[in-house]
Amino acid sequence: MDRQTVPTLFTNGRIYQDAVSRVENILVADGLVAAVNVNPAAHEDAAIVDLDGGALYPGFCDSHVHLVESALLFSGADLRGKNDPDAITQAVAKALAAHPGDAPFIGAAFSLMDYDAWSLADLAKLDAVTGDRVVLLVDDLGHNMLANSAAMAKAGITAATPVPSGGEVVTQDGKATGMLREEAMTLAGNPLLPLFTEAAILPGTLQFMNAWAAMGYTGIVDLMGAPMGRINHPDMCRDMEKKGILPLRVNYNYTFFGLDDLEGGLAEKGHDTDLVRFVGNKLFIDGAYTSGQAWTTWENKKGGHGLHTVAADDSMGKNQNINRIIARLEEVGLNCHYHIQGDKALDVTLDALAAVVAKKGKLNGVHTLIHLAFPRPDQIRRIATFSGKVVTTMQPGFWQAEAGLERYYGEANNASYPVKEMIEAGVSVGMSTDFGVSPLELSAPTTIMNIAMVGGGASRTPVPVKDIVAGLSQGSNATTGRTDVGVLAPGMKADMVLYERDLYDVAPQDLAAANPKVLATWISGRKAFDAKEAPGKSA
Structure with missing residues (x-):
């Protein structure tokens, strides 16, 4: 440019x-x-x-998306439509034949009806085609990972490995099967993701960013991380900016998992350029909606309450105490985005934010609540009381992408993500795709508008174009903690x-x-x- x-x-x-x-x-x-x-x-x-x-x-800004992460994941095997162990193994074998050598290999977007059913026999089939090459495969949710035996050996993963809060290492007969769920993905991700070079990630990143620009986006909030770990490449984006090939304003996050790595986000401060800017941290409060892992106060159809990575006290250890985490974020001056699906996840987060206000009189940082499948009316009203310091980003595209999940949530699934109710309550609502999880074909702003206006079903309130335009501009930019983008007024970018x-x-x-x-x-x-x-x- x-x-x-x-x-x-x-x-x-x-x-x-x-x-x-x-x-x-x-x-x-x-x-x-x-x-x-x-x-x-x-x-x-x-x-x-x-x-x-x-x-x-x-x-327009897509305020929750995974373009850099998707570029990494799709640099290897494209596993879309591969829904059983044999299909996954066959697709990996074919992809490896097209990518010979011994460099670490990755694949993405497989799906299984029952992730816990992945067995030692399935692992053996995967090992037979991957050999000693480190191979990681991530599902279409980004919340489950398959590691072959070579990857587990290099990462030091066994059935006895301590599992991070909110995660699961699936085992059989006292042995790890290679299925790593939710935060357990970090056991492989943290040591092995750095093995994948920017040279492998750059082409896909540029391709995705150009596609977003062609759809009408001028900015994104890229999480540069997932339950598998951090995929932080802001310097790659800044290099693209220097070369004049960066087609988007890139706001990015630092994913962390508890108190012990929270302050890593401080190292991202002070390096902003015009187009590449640090937003703040990102924390997972509960699990993947489409795996039935929304943390709810009510019992889901599987007889549980979902998954949570934090607690309101020290019952999961001080490292996972959400009150300590949010208090520390405020103390060190870091904004934060929170993955929240269920109402229980929202309760503990809002309580922790309110505790800071009660003690300090106000919030200094901007705290962004992501997704929000099941906020109760009282919670929606409560969000609006934080004087604009608690904002949201939601995905109307999920009304289609996550249809058919009554097996987990019953009729509540058909009224999930109450976007219009949030807006009517005076909550700042950004609009986003969560691409990587949500499919490419639901990502264009105009597609989001179509779904929001006519695609929500009888249990949802339609959202007019005016609210979507406001959400893609002012609402989405509010999640960045910046006030210089979002309206075309004198002095604004x-x-x-x-x-x-x-x-x-x-x-x-x-x-x-x-x-x-x-x-x-x-x-x-x-x-x-x-x-x-x-x-x-x-x-």
């Missing part, structure tokens, strides 16, 4: 400063919105961008997306990934995507 050298006047289109307010034109200088509704005759030195009747909006038609003029049922078409995006006033060029190419 070329540096802007002269002021630029955007005109001749429907120009939205936010989800509602429109202006006649926008003057951009030095990467910022300089003024709106200017007299063009007073700015004859400005370059003119003729929008040709298109609709310009504040840039000029992140913008141009559609061929006004989103408000398209019937909800007609909104789709390519309707209306994205024509261009700009980040800090510099063109990042242009549909006239090769798809996804940075200008």
Whole structure:
């Protein structure tokens, strides 16, 4: 992307400063919105961008996504549709044949109906095709991992290995089968993920980021981590920025698992560039929704209450006490994002945040609640009481991606993720995809709008375009803890997306990934995507 050298006047289109307010034109200088509704005759030195009747909006940010992680996972075996041990093993054998050598190998997106049923016999089949090569396979949820015997040996994993809170090493006859669930994935991830080089991750990262730019996104919040461990590559993104090939504003997190590694996020401070910025930490409170692991106060259809990685006291050890964790985050000045699905997970988190307010009088950091499948009405009202310091990001796409899970949650599944109720309560709600977990075909902003307006079923309240636009711009950027992006007002960064038609003029049922078409995006006033060029190419 070329540096802007002269002021630029955007005109001749429907120009939205936010989800509602429109202006006649926008003057951009030095990467910022300089003024709106200017007299063009007073700015004859400005370059003119003729929008040709298109609709310009504040840039859209996907506030919970895994592009860097997905680039790593899909650099090896693509296991989508592989749903039994034999199919997984056969696909891995084929992928290894196409990637000869002894370098560590990874694969992604397998799925099993019963993860605990993975057996020593299944491990033996996997070992037969992988040999002594370290192989890690991650499921389509990102919450379960298969490690072959070579990987377990290198990581030092046995049936006797202490298991992190909230995790499980599946065993049979006193031996580890290679199935690592939830936080147990870190037993392999922490020692082995650093073996995968940025050279292997970069091509996929750029491909995914270009795809997001082509869909109309100007920014992302990339978690750069998962239950398997940290996949932190902000320097790779900064190098892309220096080379002029970074097509998105990349906000990123530092994933941690308890008090003992919380302060690792402090090392990420002080390195921000214009396009690559540290958001804060990320913590898992409960498990994967689609595995029935939402931590609920009520008994699920499997007879349990889900999975949790923290406790409200020291019963899981001081390291996993959520009150100690949140108090320490506030003490050291770290924002945090929290993976929360069930109402019990939300209870303990809100209680810990309230304890800080009771002691200190306020929250200093921004605390982002992610997902929120089952918030109760009283909890929704409570979130709104934290003076904007507790915000959320939700995924309307989950209404489709996670349909059919009544086997875990009964009828509650059909009313999960109450997006509109959160908005009506005055809660700041960002919009996101959770891609990597949610499929690519549900990731475009216009697809999210379609689902939110017509795809929620009888038990959900539709969400209008205005709220989705606000969520993708102001709401999503609120999760970053920054106040310089999200609206096109003087002094704000000029992140913008141009559609061929006004989103408000398209019937909800007609909104789709390519309707209306994205024509261009700009980040800090510099063109990042242009549909006239090769798809996804940075200008």
